[in-house]
Every structure is written in C-alpha cells, then in structure tokens.
Amino acid sequence: MGIEITVNIALLCFCIFSFFYAGVGVTPPAIPGTLSASAWPRVILAGLIVALFFNIRACRASRSAPDAKSEIAIAEFFPPKFVKSALLLIAYSIVLNYLGFITSTVIFFALFSYIIGLRKISSLIAGSVVATIVIYVVFQIFLQVMLPRGVWIFRDFAIWLEILAL
C-alpha cells in the first residue's frame, strides 16, 4: 500500500474516532438555543470524512490506472539525510528544556550542518558558536525574550550569562 493511501486511511480512522470523541465530556448547552461545543467540530469532521473517503478512492484509482507513475519508494520519500534531520529537530525541541538554549543550540547547529554536508571541524565549531551568539544577542538581549535556561549547571551558566549581559 502506498504511503499516501496509508496516511489517508490513518487520518480517516482518526477523524471517525474524533467524530464520536468530540462529544465526550461535552454537556448539553447551558443556554437553550445555542450550538453545543461538539456541533462545529462534527460538521467539519463529517466533511473531512467524506473528502478523505473520495480521496482514498481517487488515490486507488490513480494507482491502478494504466499510465500510473510508479509509487514513491519509502527510501526515496524519507532519504537518510531527512530522517536524521527530522530526528535531530525533535531531539532539539526536547533537550532545550534540559540543556538550555546555549548548549543545545551549539550542538544542534553543528550536527545539522554536518548532516547537510559540512565536514570541516573548525567551520562546524565556528558556525555553531557564531549563530548561537547572534540569536542570543538578538532575542535575549535586544528583545528581552527569556530563552530556555535548562537545568542544573546549564541553568547556572545561563543565569551567569544573563547577569553578564546586563
């Protein structure tokens, strides 16, 4: 089964589940004559279920058509570089809370540049440090955005930097 049809079927199942789940915990409207909290989502979901059903049919029809192009292979759709980058993005958004902005960004930047193709160690280090400093100065110092500090020694380091910047 192709990736697109699989995703569409998964989405269809989720929509059908959500159609019923939308009413869970929703009490009838307190004011008579008002729409309940589940009414609008259910209208949208009903439309989405019908549209997905027709889309799955259209996908199946286009796959079985004589002039159909070959299905995109999973390896082609998710090349190794993409998989590594996607995992790195997820990891970055999770570790930010623990390592703080400075440490996690230096590591993230260097690793992302490496995945894209930069191999020179000095450029990796210089690029990641400069980019982190630029973003830190713009957002933390000029715009007063409180960037994540992290925990433990990373937190102490972030606070030390903030005092230094003052």
Add this chain to the structure above:
Amino acid sequence: MSIYELMMAGAAVVFTPKVLLFICIGNIMGVIFGALPGISASMAVALMIPFTLTLDPVGSIAFLSAVYCSAVTGGGIPAILFKIPGTPSSAVTTFDGYPLACRGKAGKALLLILVSSAFGGLVSALGMLLVSRQLSEIGLRFGPSELFAVAFLGLSVLTSMDEDKMLKTVISGLLGLFLATMAMDPVEGVPRLTFGSTYLLGGIPMIPAMVGMFAVSEVLKQVARPTEIKIDGTPSLKDSPMHVSFAEWWSLKWTMIRCSILGTLVGILPGAGATIASFLGYGMEIKLSKHPEEFGNGSLTGLCASETSNNAATGGAMVPLLSLGIPGGNAAAVMVAALMLQGVQVGPLLLKSQPSYLSSVFLSMAVTNVLMVVIAVVVAKMFVKLMKIPYYFLGPLIILFAAVGSYAAQNNITDILVTMLAGMAGYFMIEFRYSPAALTLGLVLGDICENNLRRAVMITRGDVLAVFARPITAGLMTVCVIFLLLPVIKKFLRSRRGV
C-alpha cells in the same frame, strides 16, 4: 473643523524634528521587528511603548502607528527570502514571493511588496481621514452573523486555490478547520478534542504552526532534495536588472485599488485584521484573474494582492480606534493601552475634543508609507546578504529563527516541538501535493468562523435560518456559495467536454 485646518493641526504635531525622528526610528524598528519571525506587529508596537513616554499623546499615537505599518510590511521580507512569514499576515506572501526568489527574482518581489504595501497603506490612511466616522458606522453594523459570512468568504477560496488538486486542497483546509477546534471550547468552557493534554487547552498556536508549515518544511525539503536558490543581488530601483517594469505596474493597478479598498474595510471590522485581509485579497484576485493557475507559482498579482491588502488593513484598524475608541485588533488594543498610560480617555468624544489625533495619525502613516520603502530596501539588502550564506549554515539558521520565533510568542518550549512537527507535516503535504496554505487558512479562520456562528445562533435563540436571513449575511453567503461551486462546475463541464 475643515480638512485644511485639520491637516494643519496634524502637521503641527507630526512635522516637528522630535516626532519626525521618532517616526524614522519607529520605521526602522518596525521593519526589523516585522522581519524577525515570531515578533508580530502588535508585539512590535508593544515593545515600542516605553519610547512613547517621552512624547505627548498625539505624537505617541503617530509614532506607534508608524511602527505598526512598517512591521506589517517588514514581515514580507523573510516571507520572500526564506519562506518564513515574519508576521502572520505575511503567510500569503510566501505563496508567490518564495517561488519568485527561487527563480532569481527576489529583488523584483521585494520591490513589488514594498511599493504595494506603501500604496495600500496610503489609500487606507486616506480612507481613514476622509470617511473615518462613516466607515466605522458601517463596520459596527457587522454583527456575529456578518462576521461569520466574511470569514467564510475567506474559506470559499479553497476550491480555486489549486483547481487540479481541488479535493486535496479542500482536505487541507478542512484539516486546518479541524485543528482549530482542538482547544477549550470558547463558549461552554469545556475541553474539546484535547485528548487530556493541558497544552491543547489553549489551542494549536498559530505562529508555530505557520512557521513550521512554511519554513521548517522548506529546509527539510532542501535537505532531502537540494535545489539551488538563485539570487539576483540586492533589490534596487535603478541598478537591478530585475526591476518591475512600467507595464507590469500598470497591469497591477486594479489589483492594488481593489485590495486597498478590501483591506481597509476588513481592517475596520472588529476581530478581523491584516491576516484575514491578505487571505481575502489573495482569494479575490484568484477569482478575478484570467490566469488563476499562476497563483502560488510566483504570480506578481498574488504577491501584490497579499501585501496591498494586509497593509491597507492597518489604516482600517485605526478607524474604529480613533472614531469610537474601539480597538479593532491586537495592535490597536496596544495603542489604546499606550494612550491610557498617558491619561487619555479613548472614546467617541476623542476626535471631537482633539481632532488633531486623526490628522496626525494620517500624516504619520503617509510619511511612514513613503519612508518605509527606502528603509525596508536597506533592511531587505541586509536580509538578501543572508541568502549568500552556504546552505549548510543557512538551513540550521532558518530552523533556529523559526524555533526561537515560535518560542518568543508565548515563551513555551512545547511551541518549538509544534513548529518541528508542523514542518514535517508540511513536508509530507508538499510531497503529495496537499496544500499547507489551505491548512493555514483553515487554522486562521476556523476560530473566527465558529465563534461568530455560535454567537449569531445564540442571538437568534437557535434559529439557524434567521442567522442567514440578515441581508448582508445572505448576500455574502450567496457570494461564498458561488465562489465555492464555480470551480467545481467549471471542472465538471471541462471533464464532460473532454469526454
């Protein structure tokens, strides 16, 4: 007071060295803040409030309106160069701006958005000056049912955004509307489709979702299948070989006029604003264009429509603020707060007791919209230089700006995760020809549609038919149905003819 006297009173405030200097500073800061992802126009205005303490109230509002106008324009710069909407109202600018940048026409696109923005801003400022009171009275006639119809009019563009992939675009739009319902119910106050998550109680945040869909997905696409982005150098009116020709400007004249009027009217409506104005303007031009297939592929008309409409909304937003003391949007609300800090009582009597507010805001906006072109070109040149950075640095830099920009809106780390997940979803959608733009449209308009529909039904005590029986609503809904069905009928007829 005659117009001449009014203008003289405004000129006496605005054309003083101090206020002019502040307007220049406001312009520079506004364009820079607008160009930084995550800093919305209202946030830019809020950040500039401390500066107003050294100005008198009339000077303050003139300064803040300069920041507001230039921030909305500044948002278009990264939208073209990096596909990152600097402000939510620039999301539509990415549709045609980025494809132009990829084709080596970044300078042309930048020049076009600056002049279009200036035109939209000037027309709306003029509208604000001349018909402020009348326009706000029309705007106030719009109740929840009319506002629902206006938002629905924005959604009616779904079937014509990509006529070849109509079903996929509709699915994307419906998905956006569905995602917008995952939050605490605004009327009953009960969690709805949040699956036990406390984060979802506040709804899926718009800025992270938009930034992820447009910026992160593009970096992931570049990582998976690198393509070269050509740069034509810095945008310049004189030297750039890619400047916009007179014939091209001439062909855009009606787009500019139509979108300026539409943007001003949308700006007046409470709760609507620059974002909705840009979507509506873009949708209107698709409907009116003889070549709708060009939209989304670097259409100059699409780019012009988006930027003219969103900047025209800035003047519109000032109308209810000045004439009735009602803030039409977030930025206007921040301006009210700034005036209240100075002890000014904002309300319907403001313009009667001090008419110079209206003319000074007009003159400030006029000066801003002219100055902005020059200042934004300088800022854009700085941003263009960023594009010469090798992609192994530029890619992660874009991700970083996207992540910190998303985080800055609410200081919530989970927003960064949402940005990354939206980026991956956006990548999938682009690969399989779904429409991230339609999803964003649904996400933006979903909340407005639902809230206004439910309020309207509440007013009519459950009589849904009565909601649509109001003349303006009925008219707008008829237009919506025509807009929604016309492409479907056209496609059906074409396929029959083909058979």
